[in-house]
Amino acid sequence: MKERWKKIYRKFSDRRIVTQLFLGFSGGLPFLLTGQTFNHWLKKSNVSLTEIGFLAIIAAPYFLRFLWAPIIDHTHIPYLTNRLGQRRSWALLSQTSLIISILALSFCNPSQNILATAFCAFLVALSSATQDIVLDAYRVEILDKSEYGIGASNYVLGYRIGIMIAGSGAIFLSTALNWNLTYRIVAVLVLVGMITILRSPEPRQENRQSNEHNSLKNKPDEQNALKWYGHTIWSILKDFSHQQKWGAVIAFIMLYKISDNLLGGMFNPFLLDIGFLDTSIAWAQNVGLWTSIFGATLAGILISRFGLFNIMILCGILEAVSNLMFVLLAKTGASLPLLYVSTIIENVTSGMAVAAYVTFLSSVCSVSSTATHYAIMTSLSSFGRIIVCLPSGWIAEHHGWSKFFSLSALAGIPAVILLFYVGPRLLNKRIDGNETDDEAAAKTT
Template identity: 35%
Template sequence: MTFNDYLDIFRNRRIGAMLVLGFASGLPLALTSGTLQAWMTVEGLDIKTIGFFSLVGQAYIFKFLWAPLMDRYTPPLLGRRRGWLVLTQIALVAGIIGMAFSPPREALWLLAAMAVLVAFASASQDIVFDAYRTDVLHKEERGVGAAVSVLGYRLAMLVSGGLALWLADRVLGWQNMYLLMAGLMGIGIVMALFAPEPEAAARPPRSLQEAVVGPLRDFFSRHGAWLLLLLIVLYKLGDAFAGSPSTTFLIRGVGFSAGEVGIVNKTLGLIATIIGALFGGMLMIRLGLYRSLMLFGILQAVSNLGYWVLAVTPKALWTMATAIGIENLCGGMGPAAFVALLMALCNRSFSATQYALLSALAAIGRVYVGPTAGYMVEAFGWAPFYLATVVFALPGVVLLWGMRGTVGRYEAEARAE
């Protein structure tokens, strides 16, 4: 592929839709994880309560349970994919507004309920967006499309994470900041209304039974299916452990203010994410799927050492900026290859259910390591914890190396479509 061919891919409507819908997909996550964690930390809640709040994200684990409904049934407007996108985004706006009016100290249980609603609607939006991305992108666009959607996702994470912290701490306060985030979801609604339809729509399941059984039968008939599932769980495990308590670590463990954490994420984090996502997409074209997964997996593990350095050195803004910059650079590169792998594994007739199952397995680490991470920090301290996260990343890299032949076969099949 020439450089001009690469630029042509970026110019088409499908890639533009990936950027904006990726943004809409990423915006709610931080509002129920890192940003909510910061709000609860500033309000003085204990680390164990904060850790257990990560369980509100269980919808990301179990979303495959209702994904068949979204494969089988089509809303009356906008088709099977875009119709569901609009419905889930409207629910997200309502849930985020509900969180804005539920302060942690005065309405903790109401806040938990609203966070669960947002997580459920966000997971449902992810089901449909992942299926839409799998259906609409041409095979030669998958690497770049994955990179661009990850870029949009990461930009949204910075807006609802770093920028949101700065706005809440210095300008708007927590309630108005959450109301602003609810308004930003309107960007996704507008794009869903005008996004292109797949050029060759796949046949939907004829019955709910086929929508439930068909995806499983199709996937588990493949060579190495069980090992592929284990790889998906382990590949980002170290990254999930490192990221789970990172906001509390920077504020309480190192001593930065919420505004300082937010402004560094907003500047260097944004630049590093853009560079990582775009460079990752270019590398995937040159390296292919397996070699990209291996390189990015190693970089994800190494980037965790930045937080260890923060834990063992005196407080300084430049060390935080370096650690966050490296993490965002690697964070922008790694998910592009991982998303391309998941798309290559999906049958378009069942793309919502299969992608939901695969991505739910990938989310196991992010959701369930929160309580474990909290206890580990209390027992061993921050520095040993972040060293351990590097070790937790190694099994996924080793398993990927052992499965290089299997991953290579799926890569070849995707190219031959």
């Protein structure tokens, strides 16, 4: 028992694991700039709940990213790829684009020109989604399979810190300065990810498909380039379809985070609507951050101890039930104690669920075309999130917050049922690299 805990400690202190903390920060930083924080800005600018809900479409790059993931997997960037390698060169390019697009958004005014604001927010989402493709692939390739659980926990920890800066930190800044200056300050913080990438090693070449003839400049003509692109997408989809019960797996990927997604999209507008001040919301988000970090760390340890399947079942149930706390808050009104209790419960369960979910995606990802495979799976997840968020503002505006949060809790049930159907054969693997009994038996027959 003591040896197992020592092994876990050694993994957490590994430089490659620690790096995931800073890369997670870089991945989490821009997410709320087109999500909760952006919706908070819109609500303060007197944009209607229905419009805020439908503006979830600006996150479309998160579910369409699989379309350009093969390019990131196989295309060389002139000069940068030779100097930094495939993954680090694309990471640096996406982070540069991210800084520029956040700065562009910082010059917008939602109350005067909502279309220009939405377009710039779309560019931020596009850059952020591209960065996510690279960072997800980098994590899968730089770590061993036995390190995926702890690596995912560290990544989620950094991700949550990035969310805190772009969430409660941005709200605090906006009360002292204004939203435009706040976005410019956040843009500068993207440099943390750039420095981390420049100081980190490139994954070993054998950890991904050979890069021979990968650069588009090696394609003799447009027809061959399109054929290469189509073959790459098709091969990944074909490989994924060979998974047992792959249809149920796809549905599960789309639905697992649905309760959390419904809550997240309308969280800040809800709190503003029932009378909370900006500073109260920001403090509650800070409390939520640290409890979600606890949840993510706990999930990494529990996955190593009890297996992925068991923890995902637990997280799926807890995450759906936690949304019911906001039904009580909607009926009670602006009660600070109840806000903190609700926030703590929701964020512990959400942090656990995110860490388990990232571990699941890493476990079923093929290393032959990591970025493309991972991007397809996360695109399915993002597609589910955006589809359910589009009418969320309309539901809240026309049916009230109590019914909205009751619906969000019920929406989490199908994912738990699907998880039982997909079964422990796919998911119940200890992240320390041990095989299940079924897998061991299969190899001997």
